[in-house]
Amino acid sequence: MTLAIELNNVSTVYEGEKRPAIKDITLSIEEGETVYIVGPNAAGKTTLLETINGLLPVFKGYISVLGLDMRKHGRKIRCQIGYVPQDFMVDAGEPYRALDVVLMGRYGKVGVLGSPGREDKDKAIEAMKLLGIENLANRPVGKLSGGQQQKVMIARALAKDPRILLLDEPFSSLDPESRENLSELISRLSRERNVTVLVVTHDIQQIAGSCGRIIAMNNGRIVADGELMDVIEVVEKILPIGFWRKQR
Ligand SMILES: Nc1ncnc2c1ncn2[C@@H]1O[C@H](COP(=O)(O)OP(=O)(O)OP(=O)(O)O)[C@@H](O)[C@H]1O
Ligand SMILES: [Mg+2]
Structure with missing residues (x-):
């Protein structure tokens, strides 16, 4: 055990x-x-x-x-650890695309200043597919509904491969x-x-x-x-x- x-x-x-x-x-x-x-x-x-x-x-x-x-x-x-907090506020003017937010889950692996590679992008897309939101990849996250944003946050945690x-x-x-x-x-x-x-x-x-x-x-x-x-x-x-x- x-x-x-x-x-x-x-x-x-x-x-x-x-x-x-x-x-x-x-x-x-x-x-x-x-x-x-x-x-x-x-x-x-x-x-x-x-x-x-x-x-x-x-x-x-x-x-x-x-x-x-x-x-x-x-x-x-x-x-x-992949952590999805209870309350997260996304500004309606937030310019990041949903995919960018999910890619943040890879920061621990590539470093904040590193740029994500092919594998990181694949992991992010795979996580979005698991949540059924791959079609939202290019949408600004501030323009998504509350439930869609919640799925983006879960995908971000999963992209980390926790x-x-x-x-x-x-x-x-x-x-x-x-x-x-x-x-x-x-x-x-x-x-x-x-x-x-x-x-x-x-x-x-x-x-x-x-x-x-x-x-x-x-x-x-x-x-x-x-x-x-x-x-x-x-x-x-x-x-x-x-x-x-x-x-x-
Ligand atoms: N940042 C903080 N500073 C001081 N006290 C805090 C802080 N965050 C939470 N608390 C206190 O700690 C206790 C537990 O709060 P916690 O947020 O863990 O509860 P919870 O079970 O998650 O509740 P909820 O169902 O409302 O989310 C509460 O009495 C709360 O007031
Ligand atoms: Mg709580």
Whole structure:
């Protein structure tokens, strides 16, 4: 068994804050595993992803990603992670084409000042095809719809050829068919490429259909971890009454 992600007693406190946003998190995720993370607003889901991505360097405890110690190898670790943030604002006047944005996923490989080559372009186009957006390659990204922009950001993360994918509410702007396609794509990446995927979502239907591992967070802590039937009781308690039942 190879561990992709290991956290031991990890707490993260934001600068200027007294209370940690995530507290005493101990967690092991195997390579190739897909894990859905649920919980109410402010539970600490985004903070957990950003801590794993090494974006919040001040943390207590021990983090190892792909066998590397985060304190020593933060940069090396980030090269292996594709991260799609929860909120990204694209200016309507943004001149970059969608393909340029996806190519940014290759910066870690070619360097910011290097120019992408044939292979980088092929990887970017392949990632766009996986999301079904290759026809948008030459469109200015600021002129795309919210859902199209979300797909561009996911393609950018995939173009990196990551071993770990961190997706923060990737379904939020997607229509039902696109949600289904993305779920299918996540399973394929795990099955065919052994990619480890962490998905934060408020979409209960998505996780109900996944039959995989679910982590529930509340007040900065992990309050349940297991398959749907193991976590359902806790999830019903921490999410608004009736929310879960209505969705099922
Ligand atoms: N940059 C920051 N500085 C200070 N506190 C922060 C910062 N970002 C988040 N927090 C706090 O950390 C806690 C966890 O926030 P986080 O964004 O991780 O929640 P979340 O589970 O992702 O919520 P949501 O479902 O709303 O996205 C919250 O109490 C929030 O106010
Ligand atoms: Mg969040």
